[in-house]
Amino acid sequence: MNIKLDRSLADLRSWHPDECGLVMALDAIGPRSSMLILREALLYGTRRFELFVERVGVTEAVASARLKQLTEAGLLARRPYKEPGSRTRYEYVPTDKGRDLTPVVLALLQWGAKHLQPEGAPLAVVDDASEQPVRVGFVAQDGTERTSEDLRIRPTEHARRAARASRDARAAARAGAARESAEGARDDSAGGK
Template structure:
């Protein structure tokens, strides 16, 4: 669980690329929105369906894929007088996507703002102060995007 099958990864160079591997898990429509809603506390199929308006069959498929990839874990629950159902909870891997969701929120606010204002804000969970994402060096210095370089890693087959 949490690993891509070799057949899913495509070519060797695609398998080496973190972005290709990540998008194979969360790149389909609805997947990141499910994660967003899970970060907001939704756990039940009906909550995701009502919040997203996604067709039930597609929602079920996306939830199953996120469970298989180790982003969500499925837990059984039963309400009195009802059949057993499943709830969906973020794993450590799923919680790690908070940075991705936050980056998309920040990017959307900055470059594609909605005229009616933001639909969500990022705040410190303890004191509710606004927070933002940034590139930060190991010594704690914040860098702008133009000060960061993406360089070949050990699995790269080409130099840039």
């Protein structure tokens, strides 16, 4: 079963997800290689350029472009380091904004393990203290676990205010156009006498 939609969203033709967070997230993250760089930085602790190139399996040019994009999106930060006898280089560390993607990356990892590796995944996510498996899921504000069937998507107050403002602007434009049309008709009839 799907996540439910609020009644105000039930007619899919009556609204468009112009400001969909998923669209914006995908724009910020970028292509597959960017997600793999995030996997490396968030899950495996990769920080250095040459390791991103090696572990993600991309060219230096691609790694450079993706790291620049992820840095500009505020998901990674460049931090200088210098080894003795070497020039200053940069490592890439997740920002708070980037670390907030950890559940997303883990969810994709677990989805891939469940649905694409039926013979068994090479890695498992476990609680550090108990060694018990951990899974990404839905948790309500009060801490109770939920399933997708328990969820509903509704407009936020911000979206409701924007929709009201848009409706008001359209109504004002229609009223203004009607007034101009009526005034034009009066002018035409007055000019014809």
